[in-house]
Structure formats: C-alpha cells, structure tokens
Amino acid sequence: MALEDFAAEMDRCSQCSYCKWIPFDQVKSWRFAKNCPSIAYHNFNSYSARGRYAVARSLIKGQSGYSDTVRKIVFTCMTCGSCDVSCKVCRYNLEPLEMARELKFRLVEDGQGLDEHQAIIESLNKEHNTLGRPRAERGAWADDLDVPRLYADKAEVLFHAGCRFSYDRELQGVARTAVRLLKQAGVDVGIMGQREMCCGGRVYSMGYRETFTRFAQANLKAWDRAGVKTVVTSCADGYHAFKRLYPKLGSQVEVLHTVEFIARLIKEGQLTFRTAVPLTVTYHDPCHLGRQGEPYVPWEGVEKKIKNQIVVYEPRRPRYNGAWGVYDPPRDILRSIPGVELVEMERIREYSWCCGAGGGVREAYPEFSRWTAGERIEEARATGAEALVSACPWCERNFKDAVKALGDSLQVYDIVELVQKAM
Ligand code: SF4
Ligand code: SF4
CATH class of the missing domain: 3.40.50.1860 (Rossmann fold)
Structure with missing residues (x-):
C-alpha cells in the first residue's frame, strides 16, 4: 500500500479522540485510563493517532513539508496499536496503526529517517x-x-x-x-x-x-x-x-x-512443577503478542459505499481489534506455578499499556521510552505485586532499565524464568 491509499481514512477520522483512551467501558480509574504513550507524554494533539491522520493528510496534499517537528511526530509513535483497538470500538473502517506505519515508510523512502x-x-x-x-x-x-x-x-x-x-x-x-x-x-x-x-x-x-x-x-x-x-x-x-x-x-x-x-x-500433563515460587506477580501483555498477535487473515476485496454514505467491504474485511491475541496461555502458566499469585493491572489484554520499547522509540527517544516504562511500573506497583512478568525480551529489558533508573525495587521477569525456578 501507499500513504495515498489512506486518503479516504484521513477524511473519515471523526477527530473524536477515542484513540487517546482505553475504551470507556474498560476504564477503572482516571490514573490509568490513557492508552497512547505518545500523546500522554507530549500532550499535544499531533502526537495522537488522530493528529497523525491530520499530519499525513497535510503531507499528501502538499499543504506542509518535512521538518524536525514532523519527523518527531511520526517517529514517536511506538506502533503499539492501542489507538487501533480503541478506534475500532467507535469506528468500523479505520486502520490508524496501518496508517502510522505507512507514514513512517513514506518518510524513510523520502530520506527523512532518523x-x-x-x-x-x-x-x-x-x-x-x-x-x-x-x-x-x-x-x-x-x-x-x-x-x-x-x-x-x-x-x-x-x-x-x-x-x-x-x-x-x-x-x-x-x-x-x-x-x-x-x-x-x-x-x-x-x-x-x-x-x-x-x-x-x-x-x-x-x-x-x-x-x-x-x-x-x-x-x-x-x-x-x-x-x-x-x-x-x-x-x-x-x-x-x-x-x-x-x-x-x-x-x-x-x-x-x-x-x-x-x-x-x-x-497435557507433560510439565509439572515441583518447587514453589512464593511471589505475587502481575503480567504485562506485550503489544506484539497480545493485540498484534492475532493470526493473519488474507483479504482481497473492494471498498464500497451504500447510498453514497455507509462504507462496506466486499467480501467482508478482517477486523483486527486485538481480541484474539495470546492472553490466556501466559496467565494459565502463572496460575499453575505453586506459590505464584497473579494480580492484574487495570489495563490488560488488548487494552494493555506499551512497555515503551517499540517502534524504534527506545533507540531514538530514550527518555520518552523510559517514561513509558515508568508508567507501567507504577501501574504494576498499584496492584501490590512484587514482580512484573512479561513474555518478550524487549519489554523485560526496557522494564529492567527503567526500574534501575527509578531506583525501584520491583522485580522483573520473563515468564520462562519463573517456569525454570518452579521446575
Ligand atoms: S478514534 Fe479513530 S476516528 Fe476517532 S479521532 Fe481517533 S483515529 Fe479518528
Ligand atoms: S500506535 Fe501507540 S503510540 Fe502510536 S498513536 Fe497508536 S497508541 Fe499512540
């Protein structure tokens, strides 16, 4: 695809700002209601999915060119996909994550990479x-x-x-x-x-x-x-x-x-645990295993409008809303380890907050990356857990580095490390 293929979406974005929050029926507290690290940190509309649609539209229409600010807006997106899940709750036909990726592709192709x-x-x-x-x-x-x-x-x-x-x-x-x-x-x-x-x-x-x-x-x-x-x-x-x-x-x-x-x-009874691991843990869903871990569904079709208004796809287009990612296996493992008590954070499964390591942000914007990890560490702390467990080395590395920088004592593990302790 090309950025221009998202032109209709850029116009269809209703600027509702739902992409800045986890879906409202999932909100448990004001403190952990936000979902997009980029807008939460920079606190300026252009750094949200909604803002990036506007930036992209302006670029393809030739109304603006490249600048350090445009580069920063584009490359501070972690491509975590949280906006995509929220947007799909209120809109059927937008793909803000795919558009954000396409925007990055365009800048790199035009020699505007970092x-x-x-x-x-x-x-x-x-x-x-x-x-x-x-x-x-x-x-x-x-x-x-x-x-x-x-x-x-x-x-x-x-x-x-x-x-x-x-x-x-x-x-x-x-x-x-x-x-x-x-x-x-x-x-x-x-x-x-x-x-x-x-x-x-x-x-x-x-x-x-x-x-x-x-x-x-x-x-x-x-x-x-x-x-x-x-x-x-x-x-x-x-x-x-x-x-x-x-x-x-x-x-x-x-x-x-x-x-x-x-x-x-x-x-299947092929793995049993002999050693208790007395630990209260909370589990962080990696974006790429959770909401972006849904299986690929091939689709070729066309977009049509009913009565020149309602957008439909023929045949029906797959709708990746994060619900079919890998969420239960890690929780099943944790619950089967003797001594481990699993307590959940407020934003979990497809509504999970990013660890901060994605989209090249860890490498290009380390301070923002650490802040994002710090937000998750605070959320983990709020559960009373002694350890934050994940299933991705990039999450684990970012959390370990942030815990160290913060002087926090929260333990950070990959789930396999707990499995090993229990064997
Ligand atoms: S939730 Fe979707 S439609 Fe609403 S502002 Fe965000 S990207 Fe646009
Ligand atoms: S992919 Fe993540 S960082 Fe990028 S706009 Fe969406 S929620 Fe924000």
Whole structure:
C-alpha cells in the first residue's frame, strides 16, 4: 500500500479522540485510563493517532513539508496499536496503526529517517542484528546446548532466539530454558545458531519496509532449506513478524510463542512443577503478542459505499481489534506455578499499556521510552505485586532499565524464568 491509499481514512477520522483512551467501558480509574504513550507524554494533539491522520493528510496534499517537528511526530509513535483497538470500538473502517506505519515508510523512502535508526539498519546489513554486535557471536548463547544447527542439519521445529536473547547475557537464560523444554518434550528442534538472522520486525516498525522484506525472504529461504514446519520463539516482536507479516510474503510455517508451547505441555500433563515460587506477580501483555498477535487473515476485496454514505467491504474485511491475541496461555502458566499469585493491572489484554520499547522509540527517544516504562511500573506497583512478568525480551529489558533508573525495587521477569525456578 501507499500513504495515498489512506486518503479516504484521513477524511473519515471523526477527530473524536477515542484513540487517546482505553475504551470507556474498560476504564477503572482516571490514573490509568490513557492508552497512547505518545500523546500522554507530549500532550499535544499531533502526537495522537488522530493528529497523525491530520499530519499525513497535510503531507499528501502538499499543504506542509518535512521538518524536525514532523519527523518527531511520526517517529514517536511506538506502533503499539492501542489507538487501533480503541478506534475500532467507535469506528468500523479505520486502520490508524496501518496508517502510522505507512507514514513512517513514506518518510524513510523520502530520506527523512532518523540517524539513530539508520545506525540500526547499518548494523543489520553488516552484522544481521539490530544491536551492533558481531555476527560471529550470535550463536554463543547456545554453546552448551546439544541441539542441531539447522544450516548443517534438518529439523521440523526451529527455535528462533532473536537479536535481544542472542546478545543480552542477562536475559538469554530464557532462550536456553525454552530449548531444553522443547527437547524434554521430545520435539525435533534445532536452531540457526550463528547463522540466525534478525526477523526484521523491529525495523519494519521503524519504517524500513524494504529492509524487513529482505530479511524476511532470507529467513524463509533458510527455513525452507532446513525443512522447518514450525517456528517457536520467546520474542514477541519475532512472533508478530512471523505470524502476521511473513504470511503476506507467502509463509505457511506454523508459529508458536514459547508461552503457547509451555501452556500446552502443562495442559497435557507433560510439565509439572515441583518447587514453589512464593511471589505475587502481575503480567504485562506485550503489544506484539497480545493485540498484534492475532493470526493473519488474507483479504482481497473492494471498498464500497451504500447510498453514497455507509462504507462496506466486499467480501467482508478482517477486523483486527486485538481480541484474539495470546492472553490466556501466559496467565494459565502463572496460575499453575505453586506459590505464584497473579494480580492484574487495570489495563490488560488488548487494552494493555506499551512497555515503551517499540517502534524504534527506545533507540531514538530514550527518555520518552523510559517514561513509558515508568508508567507501567507504577501501574504494576498499584496492584501490590512484587514482580512484573512479561513474555518478550524487549519489554523485560526496557522494564529492567527503567526500574534501575527509578531506583525501584520491583522485580522483573520473563515468564520462562519463573517456569525454570518452579521446575
Ligand atoms: S478514534 Fe479513530 S476516528 Fe476517532 S479521532 Fe481517533 S483515529 Fe479518528
Ligand atoms: S500506535 Fe501507540 S503510540 Fe502510536 S498513536 Fe497508536 S497508541 Fe499512540
């Protein structure tokens, strides 16, 4: 698509501002009623979905050009998708998240990208990861694991570690535990080791569509060569890329997040816990596993108007409103760990507040990113929980960094770390 394809939407946005809040029937308190970090932090309409529609309309009509302010408005969107869920409660036919992405694509294509993001693209092109780390060190996290490397071997199931788990030493125990669990369950699993490449999902959300496509195609080719039928990952960004974006490029590979796999093992009685973990926890739904973790539904059709007024789609267009994301498996796991008590925050499931690490914001606007994480930490604190648990290394890293910066004592875990403690 092109930005111009959203021209009708830009006019249809009713400027109602519903996209700035979680749906009103979900609000439990004024303190945690907002949903869009970008407008909440910058407190100026242009930084909301509604404002970005207006900015985009002005750009495509030639009424305004590029400036540092326009760049900041566009790239401070975390592409968390919360506006999209709220907008769909009141409007049937708008896709503010897709439009925000398209706006980023346009700026990047026009050479208006950010230097901070360009550095990531250079790292990706040279080292195949987003963290500027040497390609040769990518597989080191699995050095002590007896698991086939699928550039030399074949297996039906691939565990994809992703950039963050591959290089973040403090977190990568999660990837090792996930692979051990798969092996214990008798799964024919392998990894790509040092030849694993970035999924491309994070740079897609920064506006680099061409780079994403290149990496996605390279991954699909490597999977095909290795006979991979299922990909399991513990990274929510990777999950979203594989589940929602790769099928558009022809992927038919089954995609599972580790929490789905572990919840299935527990249900089938293949995984039981022996050790109690006495901890009151609250669970943070990663945007890319929750509201953006809905399965891809192919659609080709046309937009029509009834009586020149009511917009309809023929055939009916899929409506991603976040409700079918991955919400129950992580909660089922937490409830099955002896000693763990799960208490919920006010904004959960498809109405969850972003961790602050998405859309290239962590890299380009670190202060805003930390503030966003801090808001979630405050919400977690309000539940009385001792620990904030998530299922994505980007959320975990952002929360850990923010907790440290705030001098807070809240514990931060990936759900797999609690599983490991309980085994
Ligand atoms: S909720 Fe949707 S229609 Fe209303 S202002 Fe936001 S983007 Fe526009
Ligand atoms: S995607 Fe997230 S940050 Fe961007 S406008 Fe929507 S709610 Fe705000």
